[in-house]
Amino acid sequence: MSWLLDRLVGRKPDLTPPQMQRLATWQALPPPRQDAPFNESRYVVVDVESSGLNISRDRLIAIGAVAVTNGRIRLDDSFEIVLQQAQVSEKDNILIHGIGGTAQREGMAAADALLAFLEYLGKDPLIAFHVAFDESMIGRAMRTFLGLDFRHAWADLAYVAPALHPQLARRYRTLDDWMGRFGIGNYARHNALADALSTAELLLALRPGLAPRGMASFGGLKRLEQEHRRQTLSV
Numbered sequence: 001m002s003w004l005l006d007r008l009v010g011r012k013p014d015l016t017p018p019q020m021q022r023l024a025t026w027q028a029l030p031p032p033r034q035d036a037p038f039n040e041s042r043y044v045v046v047d048v049e050s051s052g053l054n055i056s057r058d059r060l061i062a063i064g065a066v067a068v069t070n071g072r073i074r075l076d077d078s079f080e081i082v083l084q085q086a087q088v089s090e091k092d093n094i095l096i097h098g099i100g101g102t103a104q105r106e107g108m109a110a111a112d113a114l115l116a117f118l119e120y121l122g123k124d125p126l127i128a129f130h131v132a133f134d135e136s137m138i139g140r141a142m143r144t145f146l147g148l149d150f151r152h153a154w155a156d157l158a159y160v161a162p163a164l165h166p167q168l169a170r171r172y173r174t175l176d177d178w179m180g181r182f183g184i185g186n187y188a189r190h191n192a193l194a195d196a197l198s199t200a201e202l203l204l205a206l207r208p209g210l211a212p213r214g215m216a217s218f219g220g221l222k223r224l225e226q227e228h229r230r231q232t233l234s235v
Helices: 002-009 017-027 091-097 101-105 110-121 131-146 157-164 175-182 192-209 218-234
Strands: 042-050 060-069 072-082 126-128 154-156
Touching (some): 042 131, 042 192, 072 110, 072 192, 126 131, 126 192, 154 157, 154 218, 157 175, 157 192, 157 218, 175 192
Antiparallel strands (some): 042 060, 060 072
C-alpha cells in the first residue's frame, strides 16, 4: 500500500533524468483536433487488466491498445505491456486474464511501462468500452509512478453504441452483447490486447451511423456519449 501512503503525504515518484525527459517530451506534444474527420484521424483503443475490480485498491497489471488510423485498424500499430508487480495477484484473478506469477514479477518497471504507453499514445484520443474503469486504473498508475495528472480525451463506446442503436439499448449492455450483435470475435477474451481489438472492431461497426448524424469525428463521438449519458440519468 506504499502508493496510498505516497498519495496521502504528497510524495513524488523518484524519476531518473532520462525518465523525466521522456515525460516532458510527451507533455510538450500538441493536442489533436477533436473535429478532424474520422478518416483523417488516429484513435487509440485501449483495454486494461488489473488485480481486481476495486479502482481504489487494485493494481494495474497490463495495458493493451491498438490504433484505428484513417478509419482502419492498424495491427502493426498496437501495444501490449505487463507492469512489474511486487505482489502477484490472486489465483482466481490470474485465471481471468492469464497473466501468471512469473510474467507479473518479470514485467517492465511501472514507470518505464507507463512512459512507453505515453510514447505510443502521443496525444491521440483514447477509446474504450466502459471508460470509467480503464481511465481510473491508468490515471492512478500515472499519478503513483510518474506523478502525472493524466487528463486525456476519452470516448466511451458503452454509451455511443446505444445512442446509435436506441432500439437495442435495453437488450445490449456489455461488450460481449455488442460483439455478438455485430458478429465480432475475440481470440482471447480478457486479454488486454484482444479486448482492445474487439473494441476497435466495434468502433468500425458503429461508424456507418456516425456520418448521417454529422458525428464522424472524435468530437462527434463525445457529443453522442454525453447525450446518451444525460438521457440515462433522466430516466
